[in-house]
Amino acid sequence: xxxxxxxxxxxxxxxxxxxxxQRAMEAAARHAIAYRATLDTAPAKPDLRPDAIAxxxxxxxxxxxxxxxxxxxxxxxxxxxxIHAHASPRFFGYVCGGSMPVGAAADFLVTAWGQNSASSWxxxxxxxxxxxxxxxxxxxxxxxxxxxxxxxxxxxxANAQCIIAARDxxxxxxxxxxxxxxxxxxxxxxxxxxxxAHSAPLAGLRYAGLGLGRAIRLETDDQxxxxxxxxxxxxxxxxxxxxxILQAGQINTGAFDPFAEAIPLIHERGGWVHVDxxxxxxxxxxxxxxDRLSGVDGADSWAVxxxxxxxxxxxxxLSIVRDRSVLVAAMSARxxxxxxxxxxxxxxxxxxxxxxxxxxIPSYAILKHLGATGVREMIAHHCGLAQYLAEKLIEVPGxxxxxxxxxxxxxxxxxxxAITKQVLDxxxxxxxxxxxxxEWRGRQIIRVSITNYATSQADIDLLIQEILTAxxxxxxx
Ligand SMILES: *Cc1c(COP(=O)(O)O)cnc(C)c1O
Numbered sequence: 001x002x003x004x005x006x007x008x009x010x011x012x013x014x015x016x017x018x019x020x021x022q023r024a025m026e027a028a029a030r031h032a033i034a035y036r037a038t039l040d041t042a043p044a045k046p047d048l049r050p051d052a053i054a055x056x057x058x059x060x061x062x063x064x065x066x067x068x069x070x071x072x073x074x075x076x077x078x079x080x081x082x083i084h085a086h087a088s089p090r091f092f093g094y095v096c097g098g099s100m101p102v103g104a105a106a107d108f109l110v111t112a113w114g115q116n117s118a119s120s121w122x123x124x125x126x127x128x129x130x131x132x133x134x135x136x137x138x139x140x141x142x143x144x145x146x147x148x149x150x151x152x153x154x155x156x157x158a159n160a161q162c163i164i165a166a167r168d169x170x171x172x173x174x175x176x177x178x179x180x181x182x183x184x185x186x187x188x189x190x191x192x193x194x195x196x197a198h199s200a201p202l203a204g205l206r207y208a209g210l211g212l213g214r215a216i217r218l219e220t221d222d223q224x225x226x227x228x229x230x231x232x233x234x235x236x237x238x239x240x241x242x243x244x245i246l247q248a249g250q251i252n253t254g255a256f257d258p259f260a261e262a263i264p265l266i267h268e269r270g271g272w273v274h275v276d277x278x279x280x281x282x283x284x285x286x287x288x289x290x291d292r293l294s295g296v297d298g299a300d301s302w303a304v305x306x307x308x309x310x311x312x313x314x315x316x317x318l319s320i321v322r323d324r325s326v327l328v329a330a331m332s333a334r335x336x337x338x339x340x341x342x343x344x345x346x347x348x349x350x351x352x353x354x355x356x357x358x359x360x361i362p363s364y365a366i367l368k369h370l371g372a373t374g375v376r377e378m379i380a381h382h383c384g385l386a387q388y389l390a391e392k393l394i395e396v397p398g399x400x401x402x403x404x405x406x407x408x409x410x411x412x413x414x415x416x417x418a419i420t421k422q423v424l425d426x427x428x429x430x431x432x433x434x435x436x437x438x439e440w441r442g443r444q445i446i447r448v449s450i451t452n453y454a455t456s457q458a459d460i461d462l463l464i465q466e467i468l469t470a471x472x473x474x475x476x477x
Contacts, residue, residue: 020069021068021069031072032104035080036104040454043432045084048082087452089454089455089456090432090433090459091452092463093436094449095251095278095308097307097452099311100311103366107313116356118354118356123358127346129361129364130151133306133363134318136367137318137363142290143297144322146322148320148350149321149327149350150331150351151360152352154314155304157317157352158317158319159276160203160208161351162303163204163205163210163243164207164208165330167189169300170242170271173241173270187240189210189240190237191211191216192215192218192243193218193245195226196220198247198278218230218231222441223255223404225255225256235266244266244273247275247276248276248281249279256293259298260295262295263295267298273301274300275301275303278317279304279308279408280407282304282309282375283379286383301327302318303318304318306360310363310366311452312362313362319350319351327350331349331350331351331352333354379408382455386450389448389450389464396468398414398419402440408449409447409450411438411447412467413444419475420444423446423467424437424446430470435467
């Protein structure tokens with residue numbers, strides 16, 4: 001054919017959305033909504049054990065494919081019994097956000113859009129919304145708006161990115177170009193980190209090639225905060241500018257390191273302060289709580305999750321570096337085939353990934369939905385519930401709260417480790433609520449983390465009742 005009609009690209013035989021695919025997408029949305037609608041009353045633990053679930057998925061890949069709708073229906077049918085209710089308001093294990101519905105809805109769009117969100121040039125709407133997320137979060141967290149921020153998969157990667165940026169900057173200060181020379185023969189970087197740090201920054205040290213065995217573990221107090229005299233003594237022995245890793249929110253106690261005292265001491269030695277604030281940094285958003293984090297804004301880098309206390313669906317955290325150029329120099333994989341974008345804000349310049357999911361969009365939706373006041377109220381509400389829980393439990397003979405409850409974490413222990421473990425086992429098996437296991441100062445604990453957007457006082461009352469009932473049964477009283 002000739003003529004103007006030929007200017008349109010010929011349609012392929014296969015539609016990008018055939019009827020069956022459309023029905024599959026609708027079914028997925030319907031099942032997702034049905035799942036969320038039962039979350040308040042469903043058991044907080046999976047019905048089946050991991051081995052029973054694994055058996056359902058052991059078969060080989062079929063030679064012929066199956067239609068989209070039946071694939072989705074099968075997934076729902078086979079997987080649901082092994083889905084842990086991490087998003088439930090009665091799930092108190094680890095530190096889990098609730099995958100807030102508005103964020104989950106935005107996540108549907110992210111997946112359907114299928115944007116490669118590396119650049120503002122490829123994906124202008126995503127870059128603009130993600131930049132807004134960074135700006136809003138820096139503001140809520142009380143950090144300098146000029147900081148560099150990358151939206152990554154979570155706090156483990158956020159910690160690793162910050163540690164890599166710190167490594168590069170500290171070596172540059174000693175005249176070492178790591179991009180050209182690598183780590184072999186480089187000057188030493190002394191590493192100082194608290195004895196009660198999370199495993200994530202420890203992994204970051206390994207990923208960055210800094211050596212875990214070389215890290216000096218600083219002594220901590222009964223809440224897991226580093227001791228200033230231990231820091232001072234270690235700093236006085238550092239020959240080169242050190243990397244010091246502090247923590248906002250210890251996983252068992254919720255405690256904060258003494259930033260206001262520690263950070264100036266580290267900076268006096270030319271060091272870099274990184275703060276792992278996976279959940280705890282969010283306390284800064286609440287005026288009544290921010291004093292506890294006093295001085296934290298003076299650090300050089302921070303790791304914080306969006307999928308914990310902000311309740312974003314999984315796959316979201318922020319890696320923040322005061323000097324944006326250090327973060328971009330460490331992370332950018334910009335190749336010759338990308339145009340020179342000057343000073344524009346490019347999502348992939350601040351992350352390890354080049355091609356990347358638009359993982360900031362659910363957080364954009366949640367922040368817009370809650371507003372600054374909503375974020376503050378949610379965090380303050382959780383801290384209030386943690387206080388309430390602790391107050392109720394310490395009245396009970398034979399039950400102890402091991403931490404000073406200043407945040408959202410409560411470390412509960414019974415008379416002996418054996419009793420604590422049995423009580424936890426009964427509570428978890430009963431499935432009404434789900435706290436997780438932990439260990440603190442040599443004792444087994446029942447660890448409660450209150451971070452779900454929908455958790456109410458009634459949920460905490462149920463948790464108390466479950467613990468007390470299990471305790472009575474285990475004690476035989
Ligand atoms: C959860 C957590 C991490 C790791 O974050 P992920 O989101 O699991 O990667 C790091 N540090 C602290 C204090 C945490 O609570």
